[in-house]
Amino acid sequence: MGCDYCPDSDLFAPCTCYQDVITCINTADDLDLDEKFTQLANGAPKGLYNTFILEDNYITSLPASLFHGIRFKHIILNGCSKLSCVNPNAFNGLGDDIQTFTSDISDFSAPKNQTCDLFGALSTLKNVVSIKITGSNVPEIPDNAFSQPLGPLKYLEQIDFGGSRTPGKLTKIGHNAFSTLNNLQLVDLSRQAIASIGAEAFAMSTRSNDVLEINLEMNRLSGPGFGQRVFPLNRPVTVHLNGNMNLTQLPETAFYDMLAAGGHDRNRVYITGPQMEIDRNNLWLVQNKVQLDLKNKLFGALGADGRPLLDHTVKQMDKDPANFTINDNFYDMD
Incomplete structure (x- = not known):
């Protein structure tokens, strides 16, 4: 009452x-x-x-x-x-x-x-339980954003910066930004301008069997923009990367552990839109596609030749990368 x-x-x-x-x-x-x-x-x-x-x-x-x-x-x-x-x-x-x-x-x-x-x-x-901030001008989520003396927000299930008609202005996610939020089920950071994600940004301090859904669609992410071990290893995670048109490589330091046995069998990565480099930057994905069971974990990745990235051979991938250039024709924010 x-x-x-x-x-x-x-x-x-x-x-x-x-x-x-x-x-x-x-x-x-x-x-x-x-x-x-x-x-x-x-x-x-x-x-x-x-x-x-x-x-x-x-x-x-x-x-x-x-x-x-x-x-x-x-x-x-x-x-x-x-x-x-x-x-x-x-x-x-x-x-x-x-x-x-x-x-x-x-x-x-x-x-x-x-x-x-x-x-x-x-x-x-x-x-x-829920924090939803849409259409804001928040420039970044800082390092250790939710690590405060009062203790963790143990009931927080949803952080939503996306899902609005008006795109946000986030450009950076700091390291360990969400690491204390062990009850999170959804982090929606879609339709922003994120180009940088710090090390262990989504790492969790407590093991869980609940799936964490991370929506990073329609941002400005590229391979060099990921820190090390960005994603949690102690709970299943689904990562949405669709529409990041500069994301032509998935860096091994950010994704391998999450996709490997040290991660979780229920982990999923969805990436459609960008054409993935057919070179050594993505060689590790083809080399380890059986070991990591990528046919059941990595979805939508196409090579620059239009063929599914995982259909390529090691020989086809084993070549020097071309010079990386920013694609300014990423998702139209207007």
Whole structure:
């Protein structure tokens, strides 16, 4: 049962309070969130509401302890186009209650520092199940993004930056970015501009039999953009790489262990769109296709001659690579 306290509607405008949902829609640059949450806290200290919805074209930051002890199960930020900075302590008091954090067409572009740290703030939501941020200007997911003193987000199942009509601006995934999130089922990073993924970015610290689905479709990935042992070895994983038109090689240092016996028999890699190099950069795939059972693990890979990559012989693959050039005609982001 949510909190049923609502301030006087005239004093609470432009926010509304209805059936334990607080909605603030700011169209005239006259919203003072600190004032509104102070009003709520004065009437219902530590009150638990179901949902907070914010639509605001003017707000630029979420400061520390914004909510004054008022608690929510769900936060929705829509169209906060100037909201670049989130203080790492913005969600103080919400960690036990928040189940979902959802944002669409909000900015979040401020570089990480002591007063702006989106992922630091999200990492305080210790019981969150789903984080969905689409159409944002988040530039990167930093190293150890979710490794915080409060401990791992052990209930987090889904991180979704994709699936929006508006592509995101992610260019880089740091090393060990998701390594503490052992309950993850889905990481959707599709329709971004990712060109670099750090070592062990998706490695997990705990063994699991649950499949982790990683969607990296429609990015700017190339072979040299992968760090070592990017993917987990202690749980089954499905990796989607379709539409990365510069991805003409799968680097052995990033993929071998995941596809080998040290990985998992249920591991899958899907790659359609780019034409794979017929040279030593991909020789290891042909050399090990039987040992690694790649016919049941690697799907859609075509050579530059249009033939399935795994149909080539070792002799055909054993030649020097041509000079690597960036294909600017990757997925059209517009």
